Amino acid sequence: MIEIDNIKKSFDGKEVLKGISGVFEKGKTNLIIGASGTGKSVLLKCIVGLIKPDEGTVFYDNRDFTNADRNLKTDIRREIGMLFQGGALFDSKNVEQNVIFPLNVLTQMPLDEKLDRVNFCLQRVGLENVNKKMPSEISGGMKKRVGIARAIVNNSSYLFCDEPNSGLDPQTAITIDNLIKEITEEFNITTIVVTHDMNSVMEIGDYVMFLHEGLKVWEGSDQNIMKSQVKELNDFVFANKMMRTVRNEETPG
Numbered sequence: 001m002i003e004i005d006n007i008k009k010s011f012d013g014k015e016v017l018k019g020i021s022g023v024f025e026k027g028k029t030n031l032i033i034g035a036s037g038t039g040k041s042v043l044l045k046c047i048v049g050l051i052k053p054d055e056g057t058v059f060y061d062n063r064d065f066t067n068a069d070r071n072l073k074t075d076i077r078r079e080i081g082m083l084f085q086g087g088a089l090f091d092s093k094n095v096e097q098n099v100i101f102p103l104n105v106l107t108q109m110p111l112d113e114k115l116d117r118v119n120f121c122l123q124r125v126g127l128e129n130v131n132k133k134m135p136s137e138i139s140g141g142m143k144k145r146v147g148i149a150r151a152i153v154n155n156s157s158y159l160f161c162d163e164p165n166s167g168l169d170p171q172t173a174i175t176i177d178n179l180i181k182e183i184t185e186e187f188n189i190t191t192i193v194v195t196h197d198m199n200s201v202m203e204i205g206d207y208v209m210f211l212h213e214g215l216k217v218w219e220g221s222d223q224n225i226m227k228s229q230v231k232e233l234n235d236f237v238f239a240n241k242m243m244r245t246v247r248n249e250e251t252p253g
């Protein structure tokens with residue numbers, strides 16, 4: 001479980017995050033959504049420690065990460081897996097070398113154990129017999145799968161995904177979303193996904209935090225997002241024609 005308490009961040013006098021609090025539960029796919037420029041990525045960076053918030057605290061399973069000493073910060077960082085936008089694989093390394101990388105950096109495991117773990121993770125994300133392929137030789141969807149395998153290879157307790165299905169066709173995007181959700185449940189991971197994709201919300205949104213201009217203006221599940229009375233959220237949810245059609249069909253007249 002990750003808890004954030006009153007996170008604030010400004011850049012050059014412009015307040016980007018205006019005091020955001022919330023709880024992201026273990027074994028759940030937690031989504032941070034909102035329009036472009038509303039502070040989603042900055043919030044995610046504050047949570048993982050890439051940006052220091054001006055105010056507020058981030059707790060990882062009740063451990064204060066924001067004010068932690070170097071040792072505790074390192075311990076918590078070892079438990080984090082990240083799926084970056086676009087996969088962010090090392091182009092000069094093959095699939096196996098990409099996935100083994102965190103184990104080389106973070107553990108003293110013997111090589112055969114590392115390879116077993118790499119193969120287990122690759123198999124879990126649906127990739128077999130691609131160990132020696134280079135990133136340039138595999139599709140966008142496969143790259144995301146490799147990115148997911150790499151993010152969980154060190155038995156991560158926390159998984160962060162920044163726009164995990166950007167650049168994918170709708171069907172592949174749904175497959176990747178569902179893979180993230182399945183892995184989250186299977187390994188009891190606390191997962192936070194930043195997205196502005198309503199398909200992802202409806203597909204995997206166990207918990208959804210909606211940001212608008214640096215504030216959390218709504219939180220809930222994919223079940224009740226359609227019934228929200230918050231104008232900013234409705235403008236976001238029903239921005240596309242398909243969602244408006246769904247709403248009109250659910251509320252005739």
Ligand SMILES: Nc1ncnc2c1ncn2[C@@H]1O[C@H](COP(=O)(O)OP(=O)(O)OP(=O)(O)O)[C@@H](O)[C@H]1O
Nearest residue numbers: 011012016034035036037038039040041042043196
């Ligand atoms: N390092 C930085 N220095 C200055 N301003 C920044 C920095 N990082 C982000 N910002 C500003 O913070 C605001 C929020 O940016 P952020 O990237 O969090 O938006 P977002 O909601 O993730 O948008 P998108 O969906 O387009 O990725 C933007 O106005 C951005 O220009």
